[in-house]
Amino acid sequence: MAGDYHRGEMDIHEQVATYDAFGKMTKWGSLAVAVLVTFFTLLFCTPAGFVGAAITAVVMTALGIVFLREKATPGH
Numbered sequence: 001m002a003g004d005y006h007r008g009e010m011d012i013h014e015q016v017a018t019y020d021a022f023g024k025m026t027k028w029g030s031l032a033v034a035v036l037v038t039f040f041t042l043l044f045c046t047p048a049g050f051v052g053a054a055i056t057a058v059v060m061t062a063l064g065i066v067f068l069r070e071k072a073t074p075g076h
Contacts, residue, residue, distance in 0.1 A: 031064040 035057050042053035 027068055031061070031068060035060050035064070 038060060039053045039057040042048045042056055043050060046052075048056070
């Protein structure tokens with residue numbers, strides 16, 4: 001049975017795709033949670049009101065998208 005194993009021959013494309021998907025969901029989910037927590041904190045705990053909280057949430061979302069998007073990989 002140990003003789004059947006050959007190192008480096010297993011197809012790992014599904015594992016790589018799952019790992020990448022988990023990383024992306026974590027990244028974008030963290031942004032969503034941060035925006036929602038900030039929005040509700042400003043809405044209910046400060047005198048900023050709905051407009052101030054909404055503006056802050058929109059700006060935070062836009063900045064998050066800019067900084068968290070996938071970077072183009074340089075070709076070799």
